[in-house]
Amino acid sequence: MRIAICDDEQNYRNLITKYIRFYFHEHLLDLEYDEFSSGEELLLSNKKFDIVFLDIEMNELNGIQTAKELNKRNKKTIIFIITAYQKYLDDAMDLNVFRYIDKPIKSDRLYNGLDKAIDLINNNEITFKTRNDGIITIHKNDIIYVEVKRKTVYVNTVEKQYIAREKMEFFKNALTALYFAIPHISYVINFNFVKKFQRDKIQLKSGQIISIAPKKQTEIKKKFMQFLGEGYGGLSNNI
Structure with missing residues (x-):
């Protein structure tokens, strides 16, 4: 499974990477992942991702704009919006965002979301x-x-x-x-x-x-x- 982690803060990229590596190791699942520091950098990648973790508040191209472009390219991509700002919930729902996870990130909510995402991918x-x-x-x-x-x-x-x-x-x-x-x-x-x-x-x-x-x-x-x-x-x- 291929996952993208897009956040302009290195500490959050590190944290999400730590959580997903642990999750996939515990569930004996194959994992490929890439980190991106901006929406522009993510969209320049030619790779197709099964799951994308997107921060909302990023310079220039924010998470909502990035998610819109990802949806145009592949509607099957599962998008997790991660942010400290709940005001973006309506926009996220309009984009069929799979999960909306608050900062600071709690591992149990992220793992629960991954459970549902992988079940969706495998039984879709x-x-x-x-x-x-x-x-x-x-x-x-x-x-x-x-x-x-x-x-x-x-x-x-x-x-x-x-x-x-x-x-x-x-x-x-x-x-x-x-x-x-x-x-x-x-x-x-x-x-x-x-x-x-x-x-x-x-x-x-x-x-x-x-x-x-x-x-x-x-x-x-x-x-x-x-x-x-x-x-x-x-x-x-x-x-």
């Missing part, structure tokens, strides 16, 4: 039968939401909508990663595409507004907070 495809395209295989994280209406299941992705021959239960059992949730009996949603989260409803970036069943509100709020990273308190006004 789903195969199902459709009415309009035969049998297809797509990346799970390209699914925005799955909806059942009048016993017909619609799989809405970043590319198109599929009409599935599978029942809704199939998708509920297959889409179990932390970034998926079931706010209502008729939906499975991908937290990566959430634009606004409120106690009783969720607005997706596609414009879809999905109600959260009253009995599910506490569960979905907790799961969304876990998705963003435990301990983040900046969403309390919206949830």
Whole structure:
């Protein structure tokens, strides 16, 4: 697995490097990593990275601008935003940033994020039968939401909508990663595409507004907070 660490402060690059080397050694995983002191330096590299750790506050090209360019090049790159400034959360969410980790960095949160990232990389495809395209295989994280209406299941992705021959239960059992949730009996949603989260409803970036069943509100709020990273308190006004 190839990882990039981009931060203009050497001590933070050293710390993240220390954590990921320990993590990959403990999990017996192959690791290649490169360090960069600026967004410009990272973007000049011709290497493709599976995971990128990005600082927000950097000279000239900041982390958000760098993440936008990385997304253009490869939407499958998993991006961790690391910063002491929580004001950038909305921008990070708009970019489908995988995790938002506060400085000072806590190893347990970083390791938890790596657990989820590697699980995503290793288990990121789903195969199902459709009415309009035969049998297809797509990346799970390209699914925005799955909806059942009048016993017909619609799989809405970043590319198109599929009409599935599978029942809704199939998708509920297959889409179990932390970034998926079931706010209502008729939906499975991908937290990566959430634009606004409120106690009783969720607005997706596609414009879809999905109600959260009253009995599910506490569960979905907790799961969304876990998705963003435990301990983040900046969403309390919206949830």
